[in-house]
Amino acid sequence: MAYQExxxxxxxxxxxxxxxxxxxxxxxxxxxxxxxxGVGGDCMAGFQSSCGGEVTAFTEMALEAxxxxxxxxxxxxxxxGANAIVGLKFDSDQIGKGGNTATIAYGTAVRVSLSR
Numbered sequence: 336m337a338y339q340e341x342x343x344x345x346x347x348x349x350x351x352x353x354x355x356x357x358x359x360x361x362x363x364x365x366x367x368x369x370x371x372x373g374v375g376g377d378c379m380a381g382f383q384s385s386c387g388g389e390v391t392a393f394t395e396m397a398l399e400a401x402x403x404x405x406x407x408x409x410x411x412x413x414x415x416g417a418n419a420i421v422g423l424k425f426d427s428d429q430i431g432k433g434g435n436t437a438t439i440a441y442g443t444a445v446r447v448s449l450s451r
Contacts, residue, residue: 344409345419345447352419355447361415365441366407370400371434400438401425408440417444 345352404425412420420442427438 343418344412346409346423346442347419347421348423350422350443352421352447354450355419356450357419357421357445358448359446361412361417361444361446363441364408364412364415364417364420364444365439366404366409366411367437367439368400368403368407369430369435369437370396371436396436397427397438400427400436401440404438404440408442412442412444415444417446419445419447421445 345355351357408420408423423440423442425438425440427436429435430437
């Protein structure tokens with residue numbers, strides 16, 4: 336999906352967007368990704384964990400997963416004809432026995448107009 340189309344989507348973590356009226360509810364828009372740390376990431380994370388402080392390998396993976404999930408959610412909303420998403424939420428969980436982590440972004444796709 337073109338980034339310019341995503342750029343026009345308003346996103347709110349609450350169930351409304353101040354200054355706008357919700358004209359139409361289109362359904363749930365969501366995006367998901369599953370990430371794996373891999374052997375190199377596990378080794379680096381293990382080393383950083385033993386020294387204390389932030390485990391940057393995991394932080395970077397979490398941020399990349401969040402951004403990819405958001406972009407996929409925005410693509411879904413654009414396909415639905417939305418110009419906004421309200422009630423944005425995230426969920427993340429480990430999948431399987433390995434280091435696979437699923438990240439999901441979801442919210443309600445809506446059509447909004449400026450309040451008068």
